[in-house]
Amino acid sequence: MSADLQPSTFSIVAIDRESGEIGVAVASKFLAVGAVVPWAQAGVGGIATQAWANLSYGPEGLRLLAAGYAADEVVKRLVGSDENREHRQLGIVDARGRAAAWTGKECLHWAGDRSGDGFTCQGNILAGPRVVEAMAESFQRTTGPLPERLIAALEVGQHEGGDSRGQQSAALLVVKEKGSYGGYLDRYVDLRVDDHPSPIVELEKLLDLHRLYYATAERTFTELAGEVVREVQVILQRLGFYRGKETGTYDEATKEAFRRFCGVENFEERWREDGMVDREILNYMRRRYGDAPARP
Structure with a gap:
């Protein structure tokens, strides 16, 4: 993938310490961004790898987190051995809620990140810094289930201009122990909108359906x-x-x-x-x- 074809993206990685859920939400003017950016493992952490994305950051980063390295140490190890590090963007939250991010100097403008306790927001080819700033503010301000908070952050980021080239795809990945259908795996929510003019809106609709079919919300x-x-x-x-x-x-x-x-x-x-x-x-x-x- 050449540098001029790198997926312009904004994402959030976060943890809910109370529920143990770890999640990644992402939107982009790029086909099927959910196949590239989000990685997560229950009890380990979450990763967003984007810009001129190095997909090996996902499994390798989770391996390092599982081995006990903190989020910032994992970022250093991943980008430290990557000769194209200045084209990469990366956000990591570990199972203790420690967050770290990397935005290479060659990521296309506007590119940057904002991290806080239990979350990190990052993006490239954005309308401006308010995209990730507003996402961070949204996550800190909102309460409730983690999947809804992650989508709310995407919506706020899009309201601030989002990807400067437009919209195409979005994805939501949330993991927790025995969170999958039947309790066999940790994939609690794994939803993707691969090609749509309003992908975040569609992603929210899919989450509503997920709540309906899988009875994950409080029931009356x-x-x-x-x-x-x-x-x-x-x-x-x-x-x-x-x-x-x-x-x-x-x-x-x-x-x-x-x-x-x-x-x-x-x-x-x-x-x-x-x-x-x-x-x-x-x-x-x-x-x-x-x-x-x-x-x-």
Whole structure:
């Protein structure tokens, strides 16, 4: 990759000490930036490698972090042996929340970074320094789940001008111990928008869907009784899952129809056997199928 084709990028690497989550969020005028920039491992740290990106910084940096090196030591080791270091940009947060960054002198203007306790923001070919400054301020000011805070930082950075060449892709990677589907791996959230005119907006939509399907947010429930059941029966009738009458009673026929609907919609992780419905499922049904035409 020649220097004039380096991906112009802004990113944030951060940790939530309370939840143990470590994440990287990135946006760029570059195709599929999520395949290049973000690297993270639960209990180890997070890395963003960008500009004229050296992808080996990702796995090698995580190896060094796992071996006990602090974020600043890892940065020094990675760039110290790289003859093209002045074209590289790098941000690292280790598992203790220590942050460090590197912006080479040859990174295209505007390029720079801002680091603080538990986070680092960096970018190149940006509209100006306010992009990373605003991202840092946003992360320090916001509360709540780490994935939402990371996307909020991207949104603020974009509001300040973001990548000076425009928008194309964005990605969000968050890891935590046993965070994946089924608890087998640490990939808690791994979402990418590879080519879109408003990638950060689309990334936020994907996170909303992730919350819906994987039930990662705090859950609330409603009893399946009376008018709620009648409403569910009407929607299930329209979609062809339920053939009975609109009784308002959560009988076996309604339950089985509802179970099949939840299976088709991939809501297995939100399904309950006790006559309660996850409110997110109910809201989804109202939003998407409340006025749906009947299936033949």
